[in-house]
Amino acid sequence: MRIALFITCVNDLMFPGTGRAVVRVLERLGHTVEFPAEQTCCGQMHANSGYRAEAMPLVRRFVDAFAGYDAVVGPSGSCVAMVRDSYPHLAEGDPGLAAAVSAVAPRTYELSELLVDVLGVTDVGARFPYRVTYHPTCHGLRMLRLGDRPLALLRAVGGIDLADLPGAAECCGFGGTFAVKNAGVSGAMLADKCAAIAATGAQYVAAVDNSCLAHIGGGLSRGAGGGARPIHYAEILASEGAQ
Amino acid sequence: MNARDEILSRIRRALTAAPPATAAPATAAPAGAVSGAALVGAGAAGSGDVIALLADRLVDYKANVRHCPAGSVGSVVGELLAGATAVATPPDIPADWLSAWTGTVLRDGAPEPLTVARLDAPGVAALTGCAVAIAETGTLILDTGPVQGRRVLTLVPDHHICVVPASRVVAGVPAGFAALPDPSRPITLVSGPSATSDIELDRVEGVHGPRRLDVVIVVDAQ
Amino acid sequence: MTTVDRGSGHIVTPLPFPRYAARELGDAQLRTNLRRATHTIRDKRLRVVGEVPEWEALRWAGAATKDDALARLPALLEQFEAAATARGATVHWARDATEASAIVTDLVRSTGTTEVVKVKSMVTQEIRLNETLAEAGIAAVETDLAELIVQLADDAPSHILVPAIHYNRGQIRDIFRARMAGVDPDLGDAPAALAEAARRHLRAKFLTAKVGISGANFAIAETGTLVVVESEGNGRMCLTLPETLISVVGIEKLLPRFADLDVFLQLLPRSSTGERMNPYTSLWTGVTPGDGPQNVHIVLLDNGRTATLADPHGREALRCIRCSACLNVCPVYERVGGHAYGSVYPGPIGAIISPQLAGQDAGFNRSLPYASTLCGACFDACPVRIDIPRILVHLRQSGVDAKRGRPSAERTAMRALSFLMRDRRRYAAALRAARRGAAPLRLGRRRDTLRRLPWPLSAWTTSRDAPLPPGETFREWWSRERA
Numbered sequence: 001m002r003i004a005l006f007i008t009c010v011n012d013l014m015f016p017g018t019g020r021a022v023v024r025v026l027e028r029l030g031h032t033v034e035f036p037a038e039q040t041c042c043g044q045m046h047a048n049s050g051y052r053a054e055a056m057p058l059v060r061r062f063v064d065a066f067a068g069y070d071a072v073v074g075p076s077g078s079c080v081a082m083v084r085d086s087y088p089h090l091a092e093g094d095p096g097l098a099a100a101v102s103a104v105a106p107r108t109y110e111l112s113e114l115l116v117d118v119l120g121v122t123d124v125g126a127r128f129p130y131r132v133t134y135h136p137t138c139h140g141l142r143m144l145r146l147g148d149r150p151l152a153l154l155r156a157v158g159g160i161d162l163a164d165l166p167g168a169a170e171c172c173g174f175g176g177t178f179a180v181k182n183a184g185v186s187g188a189m190l191a192d193k194c195a196a197i198a199a200t201g202a203q204y205v206a207a208v209d210n211s212c213l214a215h216i217g218g219g220l221s222r223g224a225g226g227g228a229r230p231i232h233y234a235e236i237l238a239s240e241g242a243q
Numbered sequence: 244m245n246a247r248d249e250i251l252s253r254i255r256r257a258l259t260a261a262p263p264a265t266a267a268p269a270t271a272a273p274a275g276a277v278s279g280a281a282l283v284g285a286g287a288a289g290s291g292d293v294i295a296l297l298a299d300r301l302v303d304y305k306a307n308v309r310h311c312p313a314g315s316v317g318s319v320v321g322e323l324l325a326g327a328t329a330v331a332t333p334p335d336i337p338a339d340w341l342s343a344w345t346g347t348v349l350r351d352g353a354p355e356p357l358t359v360a361r362l363d364a365p366g367v368a369a370l371t372g373c374a375v376a377i378a379e380t381g382t383l384i385l386d387t388g389p390v391q392g393r394r395v396l397t398l399v400p401d402h403h404i405c406v407v408p409a410s411r412v413v414a415g416v417p418a419g420f421a422a423l424p425d426p427s428r429p430i431t432l433v434s435g436p437s438a439t440s441d442i443e444l445d446r447v448e449g450v451h452g453p454r455r456l457d458v459v460i461v462v463d464a465q
Numbered sequence: 466m467t468t469v470d471r472g473s474g475h476i477v478t479p480l481p482f483p484r485y486a487a488r489e490l491g492d493a494q495l496r497t498n499l500r501r502a503t504h505t506i507r508d509k510r511l512r513v514v515g516e517v518p519e520w521e522a523l524r525w526a527g528a529a530t531k532d533d534a535l536a537r538l539p540a541l542l543e544q545f546e547a548a549a550t551a552r553g554a555t556v557h558w559a560r561d562a563t564e565a566s567a568i569v570t571d572l573v574r575s576t577g578t579t580e581v582v583k584v585k586s587m588v589t590q591e592i593r594l595n596e597t598l599a600e601a602g603i604a605a606v607e608t609d610l611a612e613l614i615v616q617l618a619d620d621a622p623s624h625i626l627v628p629a630i631h632y633n634r635g636q637i638r639d640i641f642r643a644r645m646a647g648v649d650p651d652l653g654d655a656p657a658a659l660a661e662a663a664r665r666h667l668r669a670k671f672l673t674a675k676v677g678i679s680g681a682n683f684a685i686a687e688t689g690t691l692v693v694v695e696s697e698g699n700g701r702m703c704l705t706l707p708e709t710l711i712s713v714v715g716i717e718k719l720l721p722r723f724a725d726l727d728v729f730l731q732l733l734p735r736s737s738t739g740e741r742m743n744p745y746t747s748l749w750t751g752v753t754p755g756d757g758p759q760n761v762h763i764v765l766l767d768n769g770r771t772a773t774l775a776d777p778h779g780r781e782a783l784r785c786i787r788c789s790a791c792l793n794v795c796p797v798y799e800r801v802g803g804h805a806y807g808s809v810y811p812g813p814i815g816a817i818i819s820p821q822l823a824g825q826d827a828g829f830n831r832s833l834p835y836a837s838t839l840c841g842a843c844f845d846a847c848p849v850r851i852d853i854p855r856i857l858v859h860l861r862q863s864g865v866d867a868k869r870g871r872p873s874a875e876r877t878a879m880r881a882l883s884f885l886m887r888d889r890r891r892y893a894a895a896l897r898a899a900r901r902g903a904a905p906l907r908l909g910r911r912r913d914t915l916r917r918l919p920w921p922l923s924a925w926t927t928s929r930d931a932p933l934p935p936g937e938t939f940r941e942w943w944s945r946e947r948a
Contacts, residue, residue: 054883061887138840184486
């Protein structure tokens with residue numbers, strides 16, 4: 001099976017460790033991962049902020065870069081949701097692009113979908129002896145409908161102490177450019193999320209999306225959240241012991 | 244162009260310029276879901292399960308429920324009317340429902356329609372039947388048909404006693420609507436006494452409609 | 466591009482959403498009240514929706530019925546008009562808020578009365594009916610408890626279902642004590658006592674009113690029937706006791722058949738008050754001799770609905786049955802309340818329908834589609850499956866497209882980013898530059914975050930730290946290790 005890594009632009013620059021973790025998990029399971037170097041950005045920020053014309057070249061670029069793979073895996077719920085849910089809408093009225101999108105989008109998976117649904121694995125042989133709480137990000141929860149998959153993977157991690165997050169399904173307040181355009185409301189939502197994290201007594205808060213985690217982490221590093229630190233769940237799945 | 248013609252032409256223009264998709268992904272329903280009829284409420288009308296469900300749902304919304312055989316409606320109504328100054332009824336009220344009541348009976352339309360002021364007097368209770376009752380939602384449907392009278396009868400008095408024959412109890416909302424003989428009659432759905440959720444979005448009973456609702460379910464003698 | 470006729474009235478926000486939001490966020494009591502109320506209703510809704518195993522099928526059925534009605538709207542409106550007229554109602558048509566308010570005002574004037582009782586209705590708020598009646602010397606008495614509270618407080622509604630959601634019981638008691646004529650000066654704050662006070666206050670008005678004014682939740686084309694869904698009995702009073710009844714009905718309220726109510730009377734109460742069924746629902750068809758109002762008028766209103774219908778990517782917003790479930794689950798609404806949206810329609814549905822009805826150029830309506838994180842909770846709660854997040858993005862896009870002629874720093878940045886990301890070499894070089902540019906910021910730091918960024922990114926650091934890029938991008942690592 002040819003698996004392509006869709007790193008996402010935010011992870012490429014800001015969180016390369018998450019990309020390395022995805023590669024490590026898949027290789028540990030005996031798979032080969034390819035990295036199509038032509039990939040850049042999926043265009044989510046542009047499209048969701050209203051810049052459809054600016055997003056379109058990036059949509060075309062994405063479907064070209066990832067054509068021909070059996071599976072495309074991205075460690076980001078919102079970027080994968082952009083490809084799977086929004087690309088078909090954006091391609092309406094352009095039959096050529098629509099065909100290319102319908103070839104690639106259904107084969108684009110968030111990491112937990114690839115592991116659980118396609119590869120049939122929940123125990124990836126990881127060990128992470130810490131107290132962890134899991135925040136199901138909005139796009140993972142309500143667009144991709146990841147459901148229990150990430151938690152099923154985390155539950156199988158050796159030594160992990162998983163704590164339920166109160167009000168888990170509530171948005172953290174990130175929302176892409178919302179965090180800047182409506183910074184006050186975003187901050188109010190963040191404060192409530194950090195308080196919920198603090199109530200779990202967790203050492204780490206895990207999620208499927210580093211952009212939400214950067215926002216949450218930005219609140220946690222100001223002392224909210226009771227000392228919890230943000231971590232992408234792929235890095236937990238890649239871990240083989242103490243950090 | 245007058246407003247009517249202009250609005251209709253605006254709509255036609257909107258629909259012609261971009262005709263609605265026949266099966267767009269956003270509106271394509273899964274097989275079997277295009278009609279809500281018969282989706283909900285499968286139990287047999289008048290069955291024990293359905294009666295029990297109706298009573299449960301009525302009580303949950305703070306109505307008082309009594310069960311009795313047909314021969315005892317009069318005595319149960321008499322008990323429920325304790326303390327009332329008068330009972331207002333539709334013209335065709337069965338005589339035996341009032342067999343134990345010795346007080347004043349205000350019969351609407353016999354000969355004159357009852358005035359609002361008369362119905363609003365302290366202690367007046369209303370006694371009616373209903374067209375159909377929906378178990379799943381604890382709903383009584385009044386359609387001004389037999390033994391129900393005008394809408395004002397069950398609105399202005401602060402106490403409503405509704406007699407519901409078991410045979411009129413259906414399981415769900417679709418069966419309730421299907422049982423109504425004439426949709427153009429004034430129809431009132433009553434689910435519990437008057438209530439409001441306007442203070443902190445929590446339900447509290449008792450505003451403008453009748454604050455006391457008694458439901459007498461007439462079950463066949465065993 | 467054909468022009469469309471936009472609506473007018475109280476559907477235009479006079480200030481940008483973030484400005485109002487900043488004001489509302491400063492009110493700690495408001496936040497506490499909203500949190501308590503929205504969480505109460507969320508739990509109730511989940512409980513009663515959970516009782517219905519066919520819920521998802523009902524949502525699909527509701528959406529399909531509404532779409533079908535919209536696709537056949539001209540024929541259904543004509544059918545409705547004919548059926549209602551045959552039963553003695555008089556049907557009027559109004560292109561916009563001004564025309565509708567004028568029709569209603571003339572009808573009230575012709576009765577000679579100077580006071581009308583009103584059933585709570587969003588559409589009469591939308592067309593500013595009370596203000597127009599007041600200019601004509603006619604007092605409109607709101608009879609819904611929450612509307613009464615807002616009217617007594619001389620405030621604006623902040624929620625579709627519960628316009629006084631921003632007040633708690635203590636505040637409501639204070640408003641009643643200060644503003645309600647003849648109220649018990651020792652009135653307490655128990656909800657039952659407050660409801661009792663409203664009953665006493667309105668009783669005489671109900672029993673003597675000559676004219677009632679309502680909206681309608683549904684209008685049935687097949688039979689000419691109107692439907693009002695309510696709780697307190699104030700609706701029944703207004704619909705039954707006056708001699709004259711005037712109902713203002715948006716043209717999107719049409720349902721083809723009487724039997725379609727099956728689905729909607731299952732969807733609406735559970736979604737709105739979290740009840741299996743609301744206490745009272747009234748249906749009437751024209752005039753019934755000897756029972757209820759003998760002069761029955763219906764005003765069918767466009768006010769931007771046809772403009773909304775003309776947009777194939779946004780028209781599903783017309784499915785809305787005003788249940789307010791989307792408000793109650795919205796994390797943004799929960800923090801700022803309804804006044805922040807500057808329109809009678811707040812929350813997620815307001816963020817789309819205010820700009821759809823009145824246009825994005827009206828006031829600061831263009832700011833409303835950005836009042837969302839696109840978290841998707843509204844779509845999941847919507848009983849008629851309106852994909853609000855998708856329409857929010859669609860409106861952002863059409864709003865941006867409409868302003869392409871004018872300069873904008875944001876667009877310059879978006880264009881530059883898109884340009885960089887269209888080419889692998891430009892993109893890789895930009896990543897390298899960003900990483901190197903950040904490197905000096907790391908010197909001597911023990912943490913990998915920044916507390917303060919320069920404008921315009923300072924908006925990020927007002928409430929959170931910013932992360933710093935590490936020493937190597939992923940693609941640099943890949944080419945070093947794997948390529």
